[in-house]
Amino acid sequence: MPELPEVEAVTRNLRSMALGAVITGGGVYRPGVVHPQTPRRVLGGVRGRRIDACERRGKNILVHLDNGHFLRIHLRMTGNVAVLPDFRLRPATARWWLEFEDGRGMILDDPRALGRVTLHAPAEMEALFADLGPEPFSDAFTERHFLEAARRTPKPAKIFLMDQKAVVGLGNIYAAEALFQARVNPARPVRDVSAVKLKALYRAIVEVLGVAVDSAITAYTRPGGFEEGELFPVAVYGREGEPCPACGTRVRRMPQGGRSTYYCPHCQK
DNA sequence: TCGATCCTGTAG
């Protein structure tokens, strides 16, 4: 599930649940989840620590501890982080967990086990995120920055949006939705897209992610979490063969970088 | 820069 909006919702939930919690233990069911570190290092380094802050950077969740070190959690495709009333009640798909002093638990729940949890010293922060672009809602994400980044690469527009360099947070769904909203052809080399459309794309990114953050928070807050249907109005993603909401042409699917891109061949030329 | 790879589940 997680692109930026879902990660934001999870992070906020974590902040409200785990702030101030003292870690007394933990476990790793799947060693691959802490790769390239070891369970011993990740768990040994957190025992006795208190959780002081939770924040999001791109699609990463950062859990700051009272000694300055921090956990970096990446949910990848199917991960979720949750705080449980009792750490012993964790589901079979919990790949990693922490025990709190008050008996509660915090888990990485991840059926595919592609998610990652690693522990870092403060000094590692910069190198860790050196390749990440600006946050879409920050002052650093300017139209000018975006247009310059676009002119600098031969990548197709969709790949350009997905690689977390020009801006962080877009994944397969919201990249497709932003491209549709701006009427940009996903396969077109982004450096060849007109300035007018690039500006529209810039606005669409902020718009789409903004709406999606709101719906993700709403979805995550009510019972059943993200599973309770769809709040974000998806126009093209996953809708192969269905009519484009703008012109009625059938939505198409094409492979790009090993993934599916959905688009309207009429609106996005 | 690109395909293979990491994993498991589900739909067709």
Place this chain on the structure above:
DNA sequence: CTACAGGATCGA
């Protein structure tokens, strides 16, 4: 059975 999945990294 194969194809595909809201992601990223690695080696060729």
